Amino acid sequence: MNRIHHCYCQSALWKRRVESELMPWALGGTTLEGPALEIGPGPGVTTNYLRTRVPSLTVLENDPGLAEKLAAKFRNTSVQVLEGDATSMPFESGTFRTVFCFTMLHHVSSPSLQDRVLAEALRVLAPGGTFLGTDSRTSFLMKLFHCFDTMVIVDPATLPQRLRRAGFTNEHIELSDGAFRFRATRSQKLH
Numbered sequence: 001m002n003r004i005h006h007c008y009c010q011s012a013l014w015k016r017r018v019e020s021e022l023m024p025w026a027l028g029g030t031t032l033e034g035p036a037l038e039i040g041p042g043p044g045v046t047t048n049y050l051r052t053r054v055p056s057l058t059v060l061e062n063d064p065g066l067a068e069k070l071a072a073k074f075r076n077t078s079v080q081v082l083e084g085d086a087t088s089m090p091f092e093s094g095t096f097r098t099v100f101c102f103t104m105l106h107h108v109s110s111p112s113l114q115d116r117v118l119a120e121a122l123r124v125l126a127p128g129g130t131f132l133g134t135d136s137r138t139s140f141l142m143k144l145f146h147c148f149d150t151m152v153i154v155d156p157a158t159l160p161q162r163l164r165r166a167g168f169t170n171e172h173i174e175l176s177d178g179a180f181r182f183r184a185t186r187s188q189k190l191h
């Protein structure tokens, strides 16, 4: 993330938006089951919201500096922080009941790498597990925030077919101003 973006992701403004709008919307109607994994936690605003609501939370962040700060921030909690890449996750297949992914996919540098994240989310989920999250839609502000930064916007119209191609079922996408939420299931049947 560039400096402006990094500051925004840990600002009071973002924290308020995450806690009052994004997370209640993203998690609405879902029974949160653990063990759970959050990919791309960044400075940990979403992690902090999740940690008291989900039994057993692990987070995977590929930026070494952020991973180190997260480990310090959540040292006295039950959150397990790992540095690693969501395109190649360091977990056994079927480890988690839930995988979360908030405002992260557009930071993955190509559609094919994003598809690897989807495939990995499926692999590390147990049968019947849920993959859910949010991401940003394209806008002038988004472009401004991502100057000299990775921004590969996910088109919510094509996400259902990408999720299906990865092996998910029951995919569900919903749009709001500036964002979309998604949810999909790993089928009970093992592939």
Ligand SMILES: C[S@@+](CC[C@H](N)C(=O)[O-])C[C@H]1O[C@@H](n2cnc3c(N)ncnc32)[C@H](O)[C@@H]1O
Binding pocket: 001, 009, 018, 039, 040, 041, 042, 043, 044, 045, 046, 060, 061, 062, 063, 066, 084, 085, 086, 087, 101, 102, 103, 104, 107, 108
């Ligand atoms: C915009 S931040 C979102 C942070 C947080 N989820 C939130 O909504 O406040 C996206 C994060 O995803 C991380 N990220 C990007 N690609 C990743 C990958 N392949 N594996 C793990 N984390 C990744 C970035 O380093 C960044 O910290």
